[in-house]
Amino acid sequence: MKRLLMIFGILALPPVFEARLSTAEAHTQSFAVGVRFGHAGYFYSALRPYGEWIEMEAGFYGWRPVRVRAGWRPYLHGRWIWTDYGWYWASYEPFGWAVFHYGRWYFDDYYGWIWIPDDVWGPAWVEWRYNDDYIGWAPLPPYATFSISVGIRFTTQWYAPSHYWCFVRYGHFPATRIDGYVVHESTTRRLIRTTRSAVRYEVDRDRVINRGVDHEVIERRGNTRISRADIVDTRDREERIVRRGATERIEVHRPGRSELERSDDRIEARRLDRGTTLNLERIERGRTYERRDEADERRTRQTPQSDTRERSLERRDTRREQPDVQRNVTPPSERRTTPERRDQSGEFRRIRPEQPSIQREGSSERRQPSGKSESRTRRGRDR
DSSP states (O other), X not given: OHHHHHHHHHHHHHHHHHHHHHHHHHHOOOOSBOOOTTOOTTHHXXXXXXXXXXXXXXXXXXXXXXXXXXXXXXXXXXXXXXXXXXEEEEESSTTHHHHTTSSEEEEETTTEEEEEOOSOOOSOOEEEEEOSSEEEEEEOOTTEEEETTXXXXXXXXXOOOGGGOEEEEGGGTTOSSGGGGOOOHHHHHHHXXXXXXXXXXXXXXXXXXXXXXXXXXXXXXHTXXXXXXXXXXXXXXXXXXXXXXXXXXXXXXOXXXXXHTOXXXXXXXXXXXXXXXXXXXXSOOSOBOOOHHHHHHHHHHSOXXXXXXXXXXXXXXXXXXXXXXXXXXXXXXXXXXOOOXXXXXXXXXXXXXXXXXXXXXXXXXXXXXXHHHHHHHHHHHHO
């Protein structure tokens, strides 16, 4: 009898383990596949009641909120909460669980704020600025890509305009309704010139962490105390804050990768009346991050001739990689006027737009070559 019960117990274990693994899988992000911008997929039906989808080019979609109040901008109506994922933006808007934790934002003079979806969850996708009295944040644009090895990288020169930024005094930063303390845009223009940049996005196992400005710095300068909140998953398409005494818990919807990659049979999107100022050619789409063992296996299958040719092209491109970066910088006559960016050697790393570079053999990351490098490589192959 005992032996029979033991056999039944062993047979019952696999479904239990499968259930636990499937639950953990929903919480885990796979970084084997990189950011995929412009894919409506899972977000299409969830966001349709709150705005309209626009097709910016064939198969590339954006979403814009409708019926929002004057002066609305991303990361304004909500609050900041310190968590194990760093600074988490808790929105009071019904679409906040999606548009403030996936994707990037861009402001177009004609269409207004446009959200470009992607498939990597983060506590918030913003850049930070700070000085001794104020702290500010602005949404990252679609030109900002994320990878494990680099963190945030820009595909073009980018300085967020003043209407992207929200600045508050340190003492108001933990407020539950932070939009009431955001300074006027005239003050924002001055603060952009007198503050330093801070951005620290890291990956700890399966978690993207937004360090930003250290919470101890904010506590000290704001003479306030910041408590940590836990983040748990919910199946409901929303995020909510649950309070139990002095502690808080954030319940947020974080679909798994298989759900995010799902495509609806039909996407009804508005065709653009006119072009946008967003440079779609500078947005990296469908970029993949190969695991090292997959890259090694691929190189093993290559013929000696193709392998020799690839190494030859790599040596040729590596020698002129730095000159290409210098030549691709926008000429001064074509640059727009931007606020002065102060260099910093302090505790935070500055956001610095980087030029795309040539892929290196054995690297775990692919970067798209610039137009000049691509054309020269093509001529090299033709020879």
